[in-house]
Amino acid sequence: MVTLTSTPDPARLSAGDDHARRPFDRVLVANRGEIAVRVIRTLRRLGIHSIAVHSDADADAPHVLLADEAVRIGPAPATESYLDPARIVDAARATGAQAVHPGYGFLSEHAGFARACRQAGIVFVGPGDEALDVMGDKIRAKLHVAASGVPIVPGIADPTLDDAALVAAADTVGFPLLVKPSAGGGGKGMQVVRASAELTAALATARRVASAAFGDDTLLLERLIERPRHIEVQVLADAAGAVVHLGERECSLQRRHQKVIEEAPSPLLDASTRARIGAAACDAARSVGYLGAGTVEFLVSDAAPDEFFFIEMNTRLQVEHPVTELVTGVDLVEQQLRIAAGEPLAFTQEQVRLEGHAIEARVYAETPHRGFLPSTGPVLAWRAPEGEGVRVDAGIREGQQITAFYDPMIAKVISYGSDRSQALERLDGALADTVVLGVDTNIAFLRRLLAEPEVQSGDLDTGLIDRMPEAHVAEPVPALIEAAARRFVRDGADERLAGRIAGPTAWQSATGWRPGAVHPTDVLLAPRDHPHELRTVAAAADGPAADALDGVDDAIVRVDDDGAVWVHHDGASAAFVRIDRRTHAERRRAATERGGLAADPELRAPMPGTVTAVFAENGDSVEAGDAIVAIEAMKMEHRVVAALDGTVRLAVAVGDLVGRDQAVARIEPHPATSDPKSDPKSAPSDGPHESAVAHASDQE
Template structure:
């Protein structure tokens, strides 16, 4: 490991919000920064925020952010003498840390040997078990197939979890409940691990069906000090990917915090840890816990720890790298208040949380007391299929957990996020659910039947109909504002009105028809799908950007923002939706034939399981797409025969492209 020394210029070997986060602290410390970027990120915010930036390759991570030699060369060319890896990509790659050391660069993190030891989840668990930290049963299955793989799985026991040994972020993980599911899960995990981390080593771990995910933030310095900054609760997960994190944990009291903190510090001391790291635990209801792994980097959820401890973890990382001892204020401080973070993803909760791509046309989260937004994109940014679909992290701090929850939910409801579908309204529902208020969220909460309601759109039928009415009335206001004559008269106005004006909108697969008519006194008539919005409907105001409706005496302001290709974004107190204004005379040729399966997103075909002419059952996997570091199966919608299959493994497809056609019998 390179000896600590002052940093004069810092290269940030990452992208997105974590690159922006590191640059922000470096600038506050007076350190010049260097950004690296792929072709897809040439106009990204982190590139603009750094002092200088260097292109390192094409869009795919393997051609850019995973190219250690290109990053080291960028440091050499720009005069950087230190590298901060952020998280993901090469952050836990021991060979990259060694390459930095060999080039005379100060790597902001632990030594290559510690990264190597902890990068193997199996190795890390062996070390922790050696100092008395409890761990779960596991097996290394790197390179194993057939009977050897089956025997290793039997030794661990079912159900079990397939995990990439050298990765994180939930990528590549798969739960296996039965032996016949094992081979396919291992093959898929290897593919994703190789693509995301450049390493397809795998382990099997006993799968625990209940519990909470609690992690301890540790710090170590060059003077032999190892300490901790308390815990974070990361139990709300989907597909092993964290969605919400909070500090402190509602399930941890001071005594348990001391026990878990001591175990984490023991693990850090056993390996001579230097820098900021995290020991992850599975916490049972009875207070027992098992260590899962050690992350030798900053975590995505580090802001909640910063907000309850008053620390800047990036600053501490940089100071530790320069040889500064850990300050006394950062040695096991008691949490002050409560902080909650949610991850805003470009994904569609109603469509099985499929990742979304496209241009983010608007991203506005209100600036409010106790609120922090860490974003790596801005209005105009492209959400690409090549990278993680996270748009931003929104974090709220309050004197109590309830206050932090209210602040965060209110800020999310008021946020304006246009251009791609997101999980924003889903997160609001989680925050406002009784289970979350009670602190009763476990790692499998979103898999239980009683949590299914959280997957639905936030807007109910009445709110959707009001949104369609607002979109129609804002549209007519925009047309009148653009008129060259008689712009003060509402569109369609007649001395003797007899015919309604009509606007049609699509909300996913539903069609909403808005009929309205203006007279001398203003709005006389407003129906959605032939029904009034309320017994007493009044239009209190309308302009191209907002409509104020008064329904049975209650006024509500609905923001309306037009988007490309007929999209209309409507947001109000109960949530938001994106409608699409329909053409009056749609092209019949644009309709997909029955049985057609279209690509739900751009991606790469990584698996094809059937051939033309095969008989298939409803729900049977036909093929798989990989996008945004996740694999998505395309299944048969009904029993039938494969009539068309115009794709092959390795092909890249665009959203809406025909993947297969199923011909039903009869």
């Protein structure tokens, strides 16, 4: 199933869908997931032949099924498929594509790829080389726009400085400060430093992450603005030199520098500031002869909302572009295509009007109560919300495998209302109606975030999410537990029936069977990620006992390959496992044999990925909290740390591929700490991943 949108396509100021005026006949979309689906949607509306590309992992992905034509470009790893410029250009040549739309992420801001397309006689739907080169380097970008009068954050932007020189110069910036890679985006590698003693380690971490992610470890330092608001301005520029802005987006709700919820317009800015920040964004675009759709990002002080500072310019479409489309009526993908084809903008700045309010929530396959670690697995159920003012941009379908190869964002749920209050209410309702079973998601967290008083009032800043209480597993509502128990009983009855060929009678094999009735069966179950939180539930697969479980008949229930039952009902979701009493007894006995030590000595991978660093030698003595192994997957690096003091025994090396829950090391407790009474650090652990913490965020 491919969800497009349940609201009309934005076209209030667009050039229309007259096929005779289509800018191209054949366009290749050099991306995947929801953004590929989004671009193909506009191509189809304009009557343009759409060409998808795919890796082996995406052979039957929604964007492939939706496109008019599809080309395989390589194996699953992005470096061998979506990030390989030569493969994309070859696919465009082979299919006769006149233009390539890069979406966002991957090669969308790759100057070399843009040049390769042009050298092959193919139009790159994006800006020219100067904009890509200048704005792709944060240091050059800051210096460049500052020369055009655009205000910038105080800092040090000198690519010739090494770590020692940066440390020496840091005092001129002042603490706290922010260490930022010059290349890349999405917060990848950014480090907050509050004291000079922390700077050396932060520089080393930032360089390592930047080098691995972008192939460029150049760093810059910026003054950290406390309680900042992240506000960005959408611009459009044509080949004739016309530049307009389409208002701003508030992107202050971030986790680890990664946007979570975005809205348009910002609840902070007044009309005067909106005009000034829009003009500054247009000046930044003009300074590099910009062409197409771009976004200029600013920091705005919450204490002084009339002051703003340039951060960077994203020379591509943004993830959050739908909120701008909904409040302006402009199809940004259509505008990109028409500008790339040499057409002038069809409207002026005076014709741009912001009407109503739009809010977008990014739905990620991740586990909030495990530090928002990405989640992988098959999509067992997917249902998109519908209703007035609800739009869904998604690129998933039931049966699809969510892998560790790509970004964990799987959908965007967007609401539109006549005002902010209505948009918030509609977004919460839409998230409640969004069903994703088979992988963990952040939907419950998003709803909790929307309910925060500061969010409701519009009093936002980039640190709000970090100040929220740590995410935890909510107590499953009774309806979810009952629906899961009923499914366990039914599946157990089906298994017994399938195994009964000619032997046992109902007296010998039917659990809960009594003359004249089927009585409930006691089921011992627990949340999938917290198998020690046991519950005994009386349930029946069918008959009067099952009918008595009011309120769960409309529950959506699926079973995964491991036997876990996933349930969605009335806006809530949960996954459960059935625990047989023998297994429960064995677990209790194993804990007793460990001397009652609560912490698990086995350190396990939080998800499938690649070992990128090992911080201890085999046989080293370590303390609880020490980093042992770093694992990278879905553009994130996670550190697995020791859960107790002891001697480390490694099970992996740098470069190894690991699966979820695979043991990567074992901590053999020191004799003196094997007694929990002598080890005050020992604390109960709900699962094997409590020692894993996210180290770096995703990127667009």
